[in-house]
Amino acid sequence: MIVAQRKSIPELIDILKGQKKILVLGCGTCVTVCLAGGEREVSINASALRIASRLKNLAFEVEELTIERQCDNVFIEKAADTIKRNDVVLSLGCGAGVQAIAERYDKPVYAGLDTVFIGILEERATWTEKCIACGKCVLHEYGGICPVTRCAKHMLNGPCSGSREDRCEVRADRPCAWQLIYQRLKNIGELDRLKSIKAPKNWGTSIHGGSRVVIREDHRI
């Protein structure tokens, strides 16, 4: 899922300064699961904005709404009336959600969250990055552990020999991805995969080649 983090109230006030009718729009999918932009967070942020508005004379009128998914037009349409009667939208969706709303309505749409990464819930209230969406998955080569995402140096032919006590030398709070890869391949009997030298990765499939589009011709009418 996509993981995001909240912006502080002073940051939001700075973004919204001078606006009157504000819709805080939540998303019921990824950002709900990562406790950043679901119905509950919409309510908390809206309350905080209303309190700040009254204490700092900002004249905000804050309305709340959460839709099932901000990145899908079917669900965005359900918010049409509410969006239309407000001056601006403060989206608590991920970056994709903010842009999906902005493309469909002729009014300011602001990001209320910082979208951080694609990841998983590692343990209670802890999310970790697992995928950078490079566009050409190599997970099968590495026992299901992504060196592109989880090795700080993105090494396809690791390890770098800089790890200490199975910790990454760049970020000591994170495990060395190559230690994990070696252990995993050993456990599943696929250590031989490490004997071949991997060619340099074609980063053209990643964001470096410009924004990407996926088209399924067989589903187009």
Add this chain to the structure above:
Amino acid sequence: MSNENSEPLLIAFCCQYCSYSAADLAGSMRLQYPPNVRIIRTPCTGRLEVEFFMKAFEKGADGILVAGCLEGGCHFTEGNLLARGRVGYTRKFLSESGLEEERIRMINISAAQARPLVDYINEMLATLKNLGPSPLKSMNPSKNAEIRI
């Protein structure tokens, strides 16, 4: 809601397994505590959400006391630990919004601790008196501030 010149209004969310019984015991023991504390019985402090606290402040509460079981003694194992985190999270939002974070506090007591409960209530009310009335109290309630549960 009481007006600006009155005593501070303290909302006390009391877990039914500990502090609510302690409040009951305080009554049986004839212990006095001020009438401007509104006790709300909750099935467990883990039921309380950050938005409940925010809405209470929006509607003019001067302070909130969340009274849960002793740590390790929650009937639902970890409800009071969840509440502790939520109270901390609320404090962050309050101070970012411009309201004093001391206006909300979590305490842990057992059903037998009637006197400590009364002491905590008095302590919290003293804190609120020092802070003065909530600035939100004298203003019109926010539009859309109704609680939806």
